[in-house]
Amino acid sequence: MECKAVQEKLSLYLDGELSISDIKLIDEHTKMCTACREELSSLEETVNLVRSLEPVDVPPDLKDKIMERVKTVGDSNIAASRWQHAWNRWGRAFSSVAAILVAAVLIGKAVSGPGFGLKSQAPAADEALKYAGAKSADSAMPEEQYQAAPRLMQQPMSLNKAEAESGWDQRPTEADTRNLLMARKVIQTAHLTIQVEKIDIAADQLQQLVKEYHGFIQNSNMLRQEIGRGAHFALRVPSPNFDEVLIQLEKLGDVQEKGTTGQDITEEYVDVDARCRNLSRQEERLLTILSQASTVEDILKVEEQLERVRGEIETLTGRLRYLDNQVELATINVELRERPHSVTALQFPNSKDLGARLTQALTSSINLLFSLASNAVVWIVTALPFLAVVGIIAAVAGWLWRHFIRR
Amino acid sequence: MVTDEALVQQCRNGNKEAFAILVERYQDKIYNLTYRLVSNREDAADLTQEVFYRALLKLSSFRGEASFATWLYRIATNVCYDQIRGQKNRHLVSLNSAWPDELSPELPDQGAGPAEVCLKRVVFQRLQEAIAALPLEQRTVIVLREIQGLSYEEIAQVLQCSLGTVKSRLSRARQALRDKLMSERELFFAENVYNG
Numbered sequence: 001m002e003c004k005a006v007q008e009k010l011s012l013y014l015d016g017e018l019s020i021s022d023i024k025l026i027d028e029h030t031k032m033c034t035a036c037r038e039e040l041s042s043l044e045e046t047v048n049l050v051r052s053l054e055p056v057d058v059p060p061d062l063k064d065k066i067m068e069r070v071k072t073v074g075d076s077n078i079a080a081s082r083w084q085h086a087w088n089r090w091g092r093a094f095s096s097v098a099a100i101l102v103a104a105v106l107i108g109k110a111v112s113g114p115g116f117g118l119k120s121q122a123p124a125a126d127e128a129l130k131y132a133g134a135k136s137a138d139s140a141m142p143e144e145q146y147q148a149a150p151r152l153m154q155q156p157m158s159l160n161k162a163e164a165e166s167g168w169d170q171r172p173t174e175a176d177t178r179n180l181l182m183a184r185k186v187i188q189t190a191h192l193t194i195q196v197e198k199i200d201i202a203a204d205q206l207q208q209l210v211k212e213y214h215g216f217i218q219n220s221n222m223l224r225q226e227i228g229r230g231a232h233f234a235l236r237v238p239s240p241n242f243d244e245v246l247i248q249l250e251k252l253g254d255v256q257e258k259g260t261t262g263q264d265i266t267e268e269y270v271d272v273d274a275r276c277r278n279l280s281r282q283e284e285r286l287l288t289i290l291s292q293a294s295t296v297e298d299i300l301k302v303e304e305q306l307e308r309v310r311g312e313i314e315t316l317t318g319r320l321r322y323l324d325n326q327v328e329l330a331t332i333n334v335e336l337r338e339r340p341h342s343v344t345a346l347q348f349p350n351s352k353d354l355g356a357r358l359t360q361a362l363t364s365s366i367n368l369l370f371s372l373a374s375n376a377v378v379w380i381v382t383a384l385p386f387l388a389v390v391g392i393i394a395a396v397a398g399w400l401w402r403h404f405i406r407r
Numbered sequence: 408m409v410t411d412e413a414l415v416q417q418c419r420n421g422n423k424e425a426f427a428i429l430v431e432r433y434q435d436k437i438y439n440l441t442y443r444l445v446s447n448r449e450d451a452a453d454l455t456q457e458v459f460y461r462a463l464l465k466l467s468s469f470r471g472e473a474s475f476a477t478w479l480y481r482i483a484t485n486v487c488y489d490q491i492r493g494q495k496n497r498h499l500v501s502l503n504s505a506w507p508d509e510l511s512p513e514l515p516d517q518g519a520g521p522a523e524v525c526l527k528r529v530v531f532q533r534l535q536e537a538i539a540a541l542p543l544e545q546r547t548v549i550v551l552r553e554i555q556g557l558s559y560e561e562i563a564q565v566l567q568c569s570l571g572t573v574k575s576r577l578s579r580a581r582q583a584l585r586d587k588l589m590s591e592r593e594l595f596f597a598e599n600v601y602n603g
Contacts, residue, residue: 011578015552017559046585049595050538050553053531058438059452066430069456070423073463403468 003029006036010043095400099393106389185269185323186262188242188330192249193257199229199338202252206233206334209248213241215329228338235332242330249334256337269323276316283309411475418466430459433476436555437483443550444487446539454490458483473564480555480565484547491543530594537587545580552577 006029012018013026030037196202199222210217215237222231237245250258286306293299411432417425437458442451461482469478538546551557551565562573588595 008578011581012574014581015559017574042585042589043581045595046581046588047553049534049588050549050584053443053534053554055435055439055554056442056448056451058435059448062434062438062452062455063427063430065452066434066456066459067423067427069460070426070430070463073460403465 003033003036006030006033007039010036010040013040014044014047095397099397102389102393106386110386184264185266185327186264187323187326188239188260188262189332190242190246190260190330191257191333191335192246192255193335193337194249194253195256195337195339196253197339199231199336202336203231203233205252206235206249206336209245210235210237213237213245213248215241215245218331228340230338231336233334233336235334236329237332239328239330242332245332249332252336257335265323265327269320272316272319272323276313276320279309279313279316283313412471415466415469415471415475418463426459426463429475433479434459436476437479440480440483440550440555441487443535443538443554444484444543444546445490446535450490454483454486458486461486474561477557477561477564480551480557480561481567484551484565488543533591533594534588537584540587541580541583544576545583548573548577549580549584 006026009018009022009026013023018026030040194202203220203222207217215235218234218236220231220233222229224230235245246260283306286302286309290299290302290306293302409428411429414425414429418429434455438451438455441454441458442448445451445454458479462479465482469475473481538549541549547566548562551562552559557565559570559573559577562577563570566573
């Protein structure tokens with residue numbers, strides 16, 4: 001046996017931890033080998049020396065100190081052992097399942113529950129959508145209004161139609177219809193500003209359109225501006241075609257401005273009509289008187305009156321005809337603008353403008369920062385209950401780990 | 408005599424007196440173990456308190472796989488390891504530790520003359536210093552084996568390592584300690600010193 005192998009076993013030899021055959025081998029070797037014999041004796045002396053160390057005396061108050069220290073340990077900590085076995089078998093699996101369930105429920109709650117955590121942003125998103133919707137509705141609003149207004153004004157016309165088709169549920173009598181018609185004399189006017197690519201083409205199309213709908217151009221003028229050419233048309237179209245013409249006109253280009261007005265002149269019309277009829281009756285009476293007149297003086301006086309009445313009748317009839325014309329033919333003012341040509345010259349931003357823009361940019365980014373910060377605070381506060389729950393779970397899990405798993 | 412395990416059961420049922428008996432039985436061994444590991448009486452006292460405190464805390468997890476003594480030793484070595492590893496970073500020195508414990512006049516040996524007593528104290532002090540100079544793992548096996556008198560199996564249970572590890576570690580520890588002592592051969596290996 002090599003000396004090294006022997007020396008490695010000397011420690012075990014001293015403790016009697018070797019097999020009988022090993023003990024024999026070492027006994028034989030140490031008889032022969034001085035180095036190993038010295039090694040053995042020095043080790044033995046060392047061991048004996050250490051074993052001779054006397055035990056140190058325990059401080060007399062140590063037990064009291066220990067019991068004092070131990071006082072703080074609650075009975076629940078010690079008594080937990082009764083459930084230890086059951087816990088070891090089922091508790092860990094159960095607790096992990098429970099923890100997962102709790103976490104799942106919380107997450108589910110957070111995702112689907114109203115006004116909680118993550119989801120709290122969803123209503124905001126909804127609102128944003130609504131807002132966007134409102135915005136688009138807003139932008140759509142004028143158009144709707146324009147659409148609605150002509151529709152209202154169209155009522156006499158649709159009544160007209162109803163009269164023709166006589167397909168109404170209530171089947172109003174002809175007189176009723178006429179009364180209604182009489183009751184509504186509306187002058188429809190509209191104005192449109194349309195941006196077009198080429199003003200010539202647009203003007204041609206416009207004329208075509210007016211002809212198609214049996215209207216006419218009351219007046220037109222074209223002008224050349226710095227940014228491009230423009231044209232103005234005053235169109236007259238039969239009232240029943242008013243809506244349709246407007247729709248067609250809008251197709252000429254980008255509608256930039258649109259407005260319609262309906263002026264109800266029923267009162268004036270009725271008034272003028274009544275006066276006219278009165279005057280007609282007066283005229284008839286004057287004619288009767290005239291036929292009965294015998295003296296030239298009388299005849300001349302009656303003629304004078306007759307002339308005045310007829311003049312008035314003519315004025316009123318003219319007025320009526322004008323009103324009728326206005327009602328029958330709607331007026332549309334169309335302004336065509338050519339799209340401004342792209343500016344080719346170099347343009348330096350106005351320094352004042354630049355400063356303002358810089359200020360605005362800075363302000364808006366600071367505002368954004370503030371809003372982000374406030375959102376973050378709100379988010380954290382919102383998340384607090386969840387953090388608390390997670391913290392409790394973590395604490396419980398840690399406690400379980402320390403006390404039952406790691407030992 | 409009531410077994411340790413029966414006392415442990417009594418403790419679990421809420422009987423603190425039972426624990427007091429366990430403390431009575433083991434405080435000497437634990438105190439000596441901690442003292443040999445940390446070489447400081449004050450620290451040893453504190454550590455002994457800590458050991459029993461932890462033992463009571465963990466009493467519910469004592470399953471009787473090893474004996475109560477072994478289980479308590481395991482806690483004690485862990486507590487000491489925590490303390491020693493923490494100290495490495497702190498470099499705290501007790502005022503008392505400047506005065507070698509073995510030289511402190513607490514232990515007058517009634518049977519020996521003054522010169523002998525003095526020599527013995529010096530030897531034990533140096534021996535303790537040599538043990539303290541060993542690496543922590545070697546120091547632990549030396550203390551558990553030579554001073555506490557544990558068997559190889561018990562040491563393996565305390566340190567939670569294999570029997571082979573205990574054997575080789577103890578062998579290396581003894582050799583290392585022997586090498587340290589050989590440098591003061593005259594002091595340690597003169598006749599009659601360790602026999603006294």
